[in-house]
Amino acid sequence: MDTQSFVLLSHEQALRRRMDVAANNIANSSTVGFKSEQPVFHEYVERVREAPVEDARKTSFVLDFGAVHDTAQGAFQATGNPLDVMIDGPGYLTVQAGDGSTAYTRAGFIKILANGDLATSSGHKLLGDNDRPINIPEDQRGRIAITTDGTVMGAAGALGRIAVTAFADETSVSQGGDGMMTGQGGRRLLPKETQLKTGGVEGSNVQTIVETTRMIDILRSYQTSARISQDMDSMRSQAINSLGRVN
Incomplete structure (x- = not known):
């Protein structure tokens, strides 16, 4: 040849x-x-x-x-579920992957597991600012709300804040399976930097x-x-x- x-x-x-x-x-x-x-x-x-x-x-x-x-950000898709969120701006929801490592996603379908931990629709636990899952007490599971800065509010007050991680270099973020992404060198956004929309999720772009x-x-x-x-x-x-x- x-x-x-x-x-x-x-x-x-x-x-x-x-x-x-x-x-x-x-x-x-x-x-x-x-x-x-x-x-x-x-x-x-x-x-x-x-x-x-x-x-x-x-x-x-x-x-x-x-x-x-x-x-580029996808369009907001209303779901009617007050737990579902869309990140309005840069960043990713920080979750715990199946192998225990940290992963990231823009898919904001959120549910409460049987043990009370907040998780994505695929069962990956959402992590809070302390890098631990956010747990909802059983007596408050029907009365929680998520504020625009990611704070999870229960009947007795704040239960934690959803961690949103942004990357200065998006080329370090790569697609994984099940809607998850992996990346290095991310920075946790402060409450004043975080903007979430509730009651819906972000569609594909x-x-x-x-x-x-x-x-x-x-x-x-x-x-x-x-x-x-x-x-x-x-x-x-x-x-x-x-x-x-x-x-």
């Missing part, structure tokens, strides 16, 4: 990655709190020692660098028309790449036939 074929292969692998990301975005267009992703690619330049001309010594390949998510258009563009690019590959094969065949006749 020659250099041109390797370049085309790297390009087609990048197109495949773009298609996978676009398809995943569309699949999550109705997932609460989901942030659409975009792949990021780097140019890898390889230099050869010998080439017919100077410009031919540099060959550019496409390398998959990862994906970043769009931080995926724009299906944009993603569908992107998929069509990817398909056309792949078709163009395939035609170039076919033309190169035809040129090789013609060159081999010509050399055969000369010999």
Whole structure:
């Protein structure tokens, strides 16, 4: 396989990655709190020692660098449940993952577990400012409210405050399973920095028309790449036939 074929292969692998990301975005267009992703690619330049001309010594390949998510806020979706929340601004609800580590989410469906701990709809416990779950006494479970700064109020007063974590570098946050995200270097927002809306959740920020258009563009690019590959094969065949006749 020659250099041109390797370049085309790297390009087609990048197109495949773009298609996978676009398809995943569309699949999550109705997932609460989901942030659409975009792949990021780097140019890898390889230099050869010998080439017919100077410009031919540099060959550019496409390398998959990862994906970043769009931080644009999704629309508010009313649920009628006073425990459900949407973060109005940056940040993530801080939760305890199944393995005991800390994870983050924008999906604000909140329920009370049998032991009284507040948790997401998937059962991940919400953490408070003290990095511990927020527990609701049994006699107050029907009379709690969540204020705009995340404070959980019971009949006898505050029971804790939902921790909201923001990241200065959103590229350090990556999508995980079950609506969870992982990240490093987050900062807990102060009450005056926290703004929650209750009675609803944040919808996905995926724009299906944009993603569908992107998929069509990817398909056309792949078709163009395939035609170039076919033309190169035809040129090789013609060159081999010509050399055969000369010999």
